[in-house]
Amino acid sequence: MLQEIIDVLSQYTDYPAEQIGPETDLVEDLELNSFDVLTIVSDFEDQYGIHIPDEQIAEFKTVGDVESYLEKNR
Amino acid sequence: MEAYAPYELPQAIDLKQLMNKRADESPEGVAFFFTEDDGNVRKVSCAQFRDDVNALGTYLYAKGFRGGKHCGIVGPNSYEWLVAFFALANGGNVALPLDARQPVENLIRLMARGDAAALVYSREFAPAAPAFAAHLSNISAAAGEGFVSLPMTEFDKYLAEGASLLAAGERGFVEHEIDVHALAALVFTSGTTGEPKGVMLSQDNIVSNINQACKNYTHKGVGMGPLPMHHMFGLVVGHLMVYNYEAPCYIVRNLRNVLKDLQVAKPTTMFAVPIILETFVKQFQVMAKRAGTQLSPEMIKQATGGNLKYIICGGAPLPVQYVQLFRSFGIELLNGYGITECSPVLAVNRNEDYCDGSVGPVLFGCEVKIDEDGEILARGRNVMLGYYKDPEGTAEAMKGGWYHTGDIGKIEDHYLFITGRTKNLIITSSGENISPEELEEKFLTDPAVAEAIVYEKGGNLIVQIFPEKEANAPAEYFDALLKKVNQGEPGYRKVQKVILREEPFARNSTGKIVRALIEK
Numbered sequence: 001m002l003q004e005i006i007d008v009l010s011q012y013t014d015y016p017a018e019q020i021g022p023e024t025d026l027v028e029d030l031e032l033n034s035f036d037v038l039t040i041v042s043d044f045e046d047q048y049g050i051h052i053p054d055e056q057i058a059e060f061k062t063v064g065d066v067e068s069y070l071e072k073n074r
Numbered sequence: 075m076e077a078y079a080p081y082e083l084p085q086a087i088d089l090k091q092l093m094n095k096r097a098d099e100s101p102e103g104v105a106f107f108f109t110e111d112d113g114n115v116r117k118v119s120c121a122q123f124r125d126d127v128n129a130l131g132t133y134l135y136a137k138g139f140r141g142g143k144h145c146g147i148v149g150p151n152s153y154e155w156l157v158a159f160f161a162l163a164n165g166g167n168v169a170l171p172l173d174a175r176q177p178v179e180n181l182i183r184l185m186a187r188g189d190a191a192a193l194v195y196s197r198e199f200a201p202a203a204p205a206f207a208a209h210l211s212n213i214s215a216a217a218g219e220g221f222v223s224l225p226m227t228e229f230d231k232y233l234a235e236g237a238s239l240l241a242a243g244e245r246g247f248v249e250h251e252i253d254v255h256a257l258a259a260l261v262f263t264s265g266t267t268g269e270p271k272g273v274m275l276s277q278d279n280i281v282s283n284i285n286q287a288c289k290n291y292t293h294k295g296v297g298m299g300p301l302p303m304h305h306m307f308g309l310v311v312g313h314l315m316v317y318n319y320e321a322p323c324y325i326v327r328n329l330r331n332v333l334k335d336l337q338v339a340k341p342t343t344m345f346a347v348p349i350i351l352e353t354f355v356k357q358f359q360v361m362a363k364r365a366g367t368q369l370s371p372e373m374i375k376q377a378t379g380g381n382l383k384y385i386i387c388g389g390a391p392l393p394v395q396y397v398q399l400f401r402s403f404g405i406e407l408l409n410g411y412g413i414t415e416c417s418p419v420l421a422v423n424r425n426e427d428y429c430d431g432s433v434g435p436v437l438f439g440c441e442v443k444i445d446e447d448g449e450i451l452a453r454g455r456n457v458m459l460g461y462y463k464d465p466e467g468t469a470e471a472m473k474g475g476w477y478h479t480g481d482i483g484k485i486e487d488h489y490l491f492i493t494g495r496t497k498n499l500i501i502t503s504s505g506e507n508i509s510p511e512e513l514e515e516k517f518l519t520d521p522a523v524a525e526a527i528v529y530e531k532g533g534n535l536i537v538q539i540f541p542e543k544e545a546n547a548p549a550e551y552f553d554a555l556l557k558k559v560n561q562g563e564p565g566y567r568k569v570q571k572v573i574l575r576e577e578p579f580a581r582n583s584t585g586k587i588v589r590a591l592i593e594k
Contacts, residue, residue, distance in 0.1 A: 038330040
C-alpha cells in the first residue's frame with residue numbers, strides 16, 4: 001500500500017520515489033496545494049473503493065497519514 | 075489587437091426579472107444540472123427553477139421574510155443554495171453567503187456582525203445548527219421573532235408548503251416590488267486589517283455587473299464554474315452569468331470531482347481560479363505518463379469533456395505560461411480581474427480581443443483609472459454600496475467617489491495590467507484573500523512573541539517570529555503555538571511553518587516593519 005501511494009505521489013510531483021517516505025510532508029516537502037491533495041485522494045478513493053470525508057482529507061499532513069487511513073478503511 | 079464592439083445581450087434589470095425572462099422564453103430549457111450523490115444527473119428546467127424559487131420564497135414570505143431580513147447561507151455548492159439565494163433576493167431580503175470551510179465560531183461571529191436572524195444550511199451543518207440558534211437568538215435582529223433555522227434537507231417540505239400557498243392565491247412574494255438599490259447581499263471579505271469587512275451589494279450592483287461582463291465575453295453551450303458560491307466570482311460569474319447567457323449551467327457540488335464532472339458537463343466555458351488550472355496541468359501530466367505518451371491537444375480535449383474552448387480565470391494572478399500552454403492545447407485561457415467590492419468583475423480578456431499578461435479590457439459601462447500612485451480605481455454601477463456599519467472604512471475605500479482597489483496597475487493600449495498591491499493582503503492561488511495582520515495578531519497575543527510577520531511563499535503561509543527574549547521559550551514552544559493558532563482555521567489559512575529570527579525586523583522611520591526587506 002505505502003509503495004502504491006508513493007508511486008502516485010512521485011508521478012504527480014516528479015519527486016523521486018526513493019525520496020518519499022511515511023514522514024514526507026504533503027505540503028511542505030512535496031509542495032502540493034490543497035486542491036492537489038483533494039484530487040489525488042479522489043484517485044485513491046476510486047482505486048480502493050472507499051469514500052474519504054472532506055474533513056478527513058484536511059487532516060492528512062504526511063504520506064504516513066494517508067497510508068494509515070487507507071489501511072484502516074479500505 | 076483591435077478593439078471590438080460589445081457583445082449584445084438583453085440587459086437584465088433585477089434578479090427576479092433575470093430569472094423570469096428565461097423561464098418565460100424557454101421554460102423547458104436547462105437552467106442548471108448536476109450529479110446527485112447516487113451518480114444520477116439531474117436537470118432542472120428554467121420553469122422548474124422559477125417554480126422552486128417562488129415556492130420557497132412564498133414559504134419564507136409567510137414566515138416573515140418580507141423585505142430586509144438578513145439570512146446566512148452556508149454549505150457546499152448546490153442547486154438548493156441557488157434557490158435559497160433567489161428566494162431571499164426576490165423577496166427583498168439580504169443574503170449573507172458564508173464560507174463553508176470556516177469554523178462554526180467564525181460563522182456565528184460573521185452572522186452576528188451582519189445582523190442575520192436566520193440561516194439556510196446544508197446537511198453538513200446540521201450538528202452545528204443548535205449552536206447557531208443559541209448564539210444568535212439574542213441579537214437585536216432576532217429580537218421578538220427568534221432565530222430561524224432553515225435546513226436545506228427540509229426544502230422539499232418548504233417547497234410543498236409554498237406551492238400550496240401559491241395555489242391558494244398567496245401572491246405577496248411573487249409580486250413583491252424589488253428596490254434594486256437596496257442591500258441584497260452582504261459578503262464578508264478579508265480586509266487589510268482586523269476583522270473581515272461586510273461588503274454591501276445591491277441587486278443593481280450584481281445585475282449591472284452581469285450585464286457589463288456579458289458585453290465583454292460571449293458564451294454558448296454549457297458553462298461550468300467550479301468555484302464556491304459564497305465567492306462573488308463563483309456566484310455571479312460562474313452561475314448567474316451563465317444563466318443570463320441562456321445557457322445550461324453545471325453545478326460542481328464537490329471540487330474533488332471536478333475532473334469527473336468535466337466528462338458529464340462537457341462545458342464550452344469553464345470559470346476557474348489559478349489553483350484549479352495548476353492542478354489540472356499536473357493531472358494531465360500524470361495521465362500522459364500513465365499512457366506512456368506526451369501531452370497532446372487530443373488528450374486534453376478528452377480530459378476536459380470534448381467541448382472546452384475557453385477558460386475564464388480570475389481571483390488571483392496566473393502566470394502567462396499557463397495561457398500559452400492551454401493555447402497549445404487549443405483552449406483559450408482568458409484572464410480577468412475582479413474584486414468583491416465591484417460585484418466582482420472589472421476587466422476580462424475577450425473572446426477575440428486579448429493580450430497575454432493582461433487582465434483584458436475594462437468592462438463596458440465600468441470606469442477604471444490609475445491614480446498618481448499607480449493604484450487602480452474603479453467607478454460604475456457595479457461598485458458596492460459600502461462596508462456594513464463601517465462608514466470610516468467606506469469613506470476610506472471610496473475617496474473622491476472612486477473605489478480604491480489596493481492593486482497597482484497600468485493600462486496599455488486598452489488592456490489593464492496588474493503589477494502589484496498597495497496593501498499587504500495575501501491572495502492565494504485559489505483566490506482567497508488573507509490578511510497577514512489578522513494572523514500575526516494571533517501570534518502576537520502570545521507573551522513569548524515580540525514580533526511576527528506572516529507571508530506567502532510557494533503557495534504556503536509562513537510566519538517569521540522574533541521571540542521575546544525574557545520568555546526564553548524553546549523552539550518546541552513555537553511549534554505548539556503554531557498548532558494553537560491553526561486550530562479551527564480552514565486549510566488555506568493554516569500557517570505551515572515557523573521561522574525563528576535572531577534579530578528583530580527592520581523598521582522604517584515611523585516604526586513600521588518594512589515587509590519588503592524581509593528575507594523569505
